[in-house]
Amino acid sequence: MLRHLLFVLNPVSGDISKTDLEDTIAAYCQQRGRTAHFHHTSGQDDLAQLQARLLRHAYDAVFAAGGDGTVNLVAQALLGTPLPLGILPLGSGNGLSKDLGIPQDIDEALPLIWQHRLRTIDTLRVGGHFAAHLADLGFNALVVERFDKGDTRGPGAYVRIATQEYIGYEPATYIIETDRETWQGKAFMLTIANANTFGSNVIINPNGQLDDGEFELCLIEPFPGAAAPSILYHLYTSAFDASNYTRRLRCRKARIQVPGETQVLVQVDGEPHRLPTPIAVDIQPGSLRVLVPVPAN
Numbered sequence: 001m002l003r004h005l006l007f008v009l010n011p012v013s014g015d016i017s018k019t020d021l022e023d024t025i026a027a028y029c030q031q032r033g034r035t036a037h038f039h040h041t042s043g044q045d046d047l048a049q050l051q052a053r054l055l056r057h058a059y060d061a062v063f064a065a066g067g068d069g070t071v072n073l074v075a076q077a078l079l080g081t082p083l084p085l086g087i088l089p090l091g092s093g094n095g096l097s098k099d100l101g102i103p104q105d106i107d108e109a110l111p112l113i114w115q116h117r118l119r120t121i122d123t124l125r126v127g128g129h130f131a132a133h134l135a136d137l138g139f140n141a142l143v144v145e146r147f148d149k150g151d152t153r154g155p156g157a158y159v160r161i162a163t164q165e166y167i168g169y170e171p172a173t174y175i176i177e178t179d180r181e182t183w184q185g186k187a188f189m190l191t192i193a194n195a196n197t198f199g200s201n202v203i204i205n206p207n208g209q210l211d212d213g214e215f216e217l218c219l220i221e222p223f224p225g226a227a228a229p230s231i232l233y234h235l236y237t238s239a240f241d242a243s244n245y246t247r248r249l250r251c252r253k254a255r256i257q258v259p260g261e262t263q264v265l266v267q268v269d270g271e272p273h274r275l276p277t278p279i280a281v282d283i284q285p286g287s288l289r290v291l292v293p294v295p296a297n
């Protein structure tokens with residue numbers, strides 16, 4: 001039984017107050033013979049702080065209570081340890097928890113603390129950064145960066161920024177060499193996907209498996225404005241491959257060049273980074289243990 005549980009709380013994620021939540025979690029654990037410990041992120045030096053805490057204290061599992069950024073932080077701190085990651089989805093983007101079938105309602109997610117199944121999944125390294133879920137280059141990375149810098153949150157702000165950026169957006173050229181093939185061309189966006197679904201519910205990589213030792217490069221090629229509604233429709237209906245403007249490359253490793261650019265904007269698990277080119281991507285098979293709901297009979 002997982003007895004000593006550490007909850008890593010991001011106090012600002014998703015604009016959700018977490019003051020009462022701590023009491024709820026502590027009582028919930030106590031009633032079931034578990035002990036809850038809490039760690040608050042500060043936004044500064046969080047990885048080193050969490051790693052230091054994990055060296056000082058013995059826990060049986062660590063829960064990320066926040067969005068994909070908090071999940072990325074906790075997952076990274078757990079690499080190389082036998083400890084499993086639990087997720088309480090409390091961010092504006094909760095993509096990995098959706099892909100793992102974790103309920104999005106916090107009251108429904110709490111039972112994961114004591115009823116769960118252990119699953120081992122792959123993670124990615126993207127340009128030297130750890131990614132547990134999705135990374136991308138191109139249009140979405142640009143929107144994520146602007147969203148990150150802005151002071152408004154929520155899906156409304158994302159759509160507003162996306163609409164502004166879409167007008168006049170110039171797709172870049174990419175040269176992608178994988179362990180299987182080479183592809184060269186312009187792309188509106190290029191998603192590096194171990195998982196399936198963005199926090200926004202866009203299904204960028206239908207049927208991609210989190211534990212198959214492979215990942216997918218999901219390309220949306222330049223398209224005329226008139227095709228945008230049908231592409232969006234395909235993205236929300238698990239029909240990525242049905243569009244004339246999409247393609248997926250499945251692989252274990254890839255090298256992405258962007259001719260003429262010495263650095264490029266890359267979004268990794270919701271956080272924007274400017275990374276030197278070429279970008280190397282590798283799958284790290286079976287590198288993370290996660291707690292997932294027990295399937296209903």
Ligand SMILES: Nc1ncnc2c1ncn2[C@@H]1O[C@H](COP(=O)(O)OP(=O)(O)OP(=O)(O)O)[C@@H](O)[C@H]1O
Pocket residue numbers: 010011012013014015041042043044066067068069070071090091092093094153270271
């Ligand atoms: N105490 C804090 N104050 C300010 N920022 C913080 C704090 N703790 C963590 N952060 C920042 O929160 C971000 C991660 O947020 P997370 O993805 O968990 O939630 P989110 O609501 O989905 O995030 P966002 O809305 O920013 O995408 C990281 O950039 C991290 O540096």
